[in-house]
Amino acid sequence: MVLARPFQDRREQRLVNKLGRIxxxxxEDMxxxxxxxxxxxxxxxxxxxxVDITDDVLSGFCFWFGQHYQSLSAFTRSKxxxxxxxxxxxxxxxxxxxxLRYLMIIAR
Known part of the structure; x- marks a missing residue:
């Protein structure tokens, strides 16, 4: 996962970093x-x-989780x-x- 763009300012950077840590x-590692x-x-x-595979991976994961989160709660510890x-x-x-973007990188 990488950031799609630099932060607009320090306020945005602090907000995103704090929410990410939570x-x-x-x-900060992206x-x-x-x-x-x-x-x-x-x-x-x-x-x-x-190759940007954000829609396939992240959107797919969020959609899948939205469909199955109730059934998963029975098998997952509360934390x-x-x-x-x-x-x-x-x-x-x-x-x-x-x-946020999810990339597949091929480098030679």
Whole structure:
């Protein structure tokens, strides 16, 4: 997972980082897409192919979780259950803000 764009300001960065920590996703470890691509090029990868699979993975996961979350609650410890619900909420929020992308990267 990477950030689709840099933060607009420090306020936005603090908000996203705080909500990410609460949900269990460390946003400070997620680079911006272009930064990640540049880092691969700097480390000698000449052929970098990036495929955005956000809709297939993240949207699919959120949809699946929305369909099955009640039946999953019987099999999941309460702390883990709350964390999963927070993660799904955070992912949906970030997708709505067009800030989060899920990429498949092939580098040679």
């Amino acid at each position: 949900s269990g996703l460390l946003v 680079p911006v897409k272009e930064t990640y691509e540049n880092l691969l090029n700097q480390h000698g990868f000449a052929q970098v192919e990036i 883990m259950w709350i964390r999963l619900r927070l993660q799904v909420w955070f992912i949906r929020w970030m997708l709505h803000r067009e800030q």
